[in-house]
Amino acid sequence: MSSPVHVIGAGLAGSEAAWQLAERGHRVVLSEMRPVVPTPAHLTDRFAELVCSNSLGSDLPDRAGGLLHAEMRLLGSFILQCAETARVPAGNALAVDRDRFAEEVTNRLSAHPLIEIRREEVQAVPQEGVVVVASGPLTSAPLAASIKAITGSDALYFYDAIAPIVEHDSLDLSICFRSSRYNKGLGGDGAEGDYLNCPLNREEYRAFVDALKTAERMPLRDFEKEDEQFFESCLPIEILASRGDDALAFGPMRPVGLEDPRTGRRPHAVLQLRQDNLAGSLYNLVGFQTNIKWGEQERILRMIPGLGKAEFIRLGQMHRNTFINSPTLLESGLFLRTRPDLFFAGQIVGVEGYAGNAATGLLAGINAALRIEGKEALVLHPDTMLGALCHYITHAEPKHFQPMKANFGILPELPAEGRPRDKQLRGAAYSRRALTRMEGLAAGIALSSSPAHPAASNA
Known part of the structure; x- marks a missing residue:
């Protein structure tokens, strides 16, 4: 052989x-x-x-x-x-x-x-x-x-940021609602979708964006400081927030195809949570890659309605990718x-x-x-x-x-x-x-x- x-x-x-x-x-x-x-x-x-x-x-x-x-x-x-x-x-x-x-x-x-x-x-x-x-x-x-x-x-290299994961039982389900965009991927009874959604009104969204803009980020290691390059399709939320107040609302927090059952209207912005394990005990914050310091992360993410008492199994981080x-x-x-x-x-x-x-x-x-x-x-x-x-x-x-x-x-x-x-x-x-x-x-x-x-x- x-x-x-x-x-x-x-x-x-x-x-x-x-x-x-x-x-x-x-x-x-x-x-x-x-x-x-x-x-x-x-x-x-x-x-x-x-x-x-x-x-x-x-x-x-x-x-x-x-x-x-x-x-x-x-x-x-x-x-x-x-x-x-x-x-x-x-x-x-x-x-x-x-x-x-x-x-x-x-x-x-x-x-x-x-x-x-x-x-x-x-x-x-x-x-x-x-x-x-x-x-x-x-x-x-x-x-x-x-x-x-x-x-x-x-x-060459760029930086890849990892999204946080939260415990399902720590979410406020009186605020989070289950739905998929435009009702796609609904359960067999047509009553529920596959995502949990945390809705934000205009004031809540603005406060969240302002907090991201001033958040302290994790320092890069010496070998990572030479040339900061981000991949556009995996940008940290703090980088998106720095590009404009509405960048997140038109990006990972876009509310299209969703209706808040508490108001009967589309939220100004929304954070979607996706099931991360078979047991349904963990949820991933969709599109919420971040490199904010961990203490700051918990404080800022808990500003989002529904995450006020969230317990995070994993917080976001960023690392160097070589190609x-x-x-x-x-x-x-x-x-x-x-x-x-x-x-x-x-x-x-x-x-x-x-x-x-x-x-x-x-x-x-x-x-x-x-x-x-x-x-x-x-x-x-x-x-x-x-x-x-x-x-x-x-x-x-x-x-x-x-x-x-x-x-x-x-x-x-x-x-x-x-x-x-x-x-x-x-x-x-x-x-x-x-x-x-x-x-x-x-x-x-x-x-x-x-x-x-x-x-x-x-x-």
């Missing part, structure tokens, strides 16, 4: 890549540095631990995230299979009980006969053999230095241009969002298997969401390269003739085109099953 593939990092991308390789009959060494070397963001040693939101995004096929999910399912995504076993109510989104999800991923990978787990810090990229680097946004300093030495390029300049380094098949047996996947390539990270791990795993088998790497058509993401990160303008998440804006335009004007119908048309192309491709990938593992389904 050939030498095992070394997968570095057991986050979403590394876990997916390792599974794809093993299911195709290839031996894998999966290295994860936790708990030997902890990170500022992780709490456990489990694989695929979700450190921010517990939602993998919309599951609707006419949404960009939902389309990516559909493509991943066609390709046999391991991460989405595990997510289904830990799914919790979240309207039309795919949200999970994060502990059960990580436990499922860890147990299944640990039990696979072709996967060897090593709890160790990999300080240098192996010089020989097929390697998948999925070390994530918190790549250790020695490994980052090794990557820099191989690529000859400086790594490579993929447009100058990678081919669309996610391998290094100067070393075709070295693959990168996950946030380190500049893909944002849980599903996007896992999807790049899926493609890197498939292509690493194809490389071992002496076959051409798979390059997905940019009509597909995963193909568009990979095309974007490898063809963007290098000087201003920033992470990208799944969105219809990176797909090629639909033909002008017959193009729907309605946004939702247009999304459905993009999805039909993408899935038609991906369905045919998935069948082709299935034909490339390794003889060493003939029962594995590669589609």
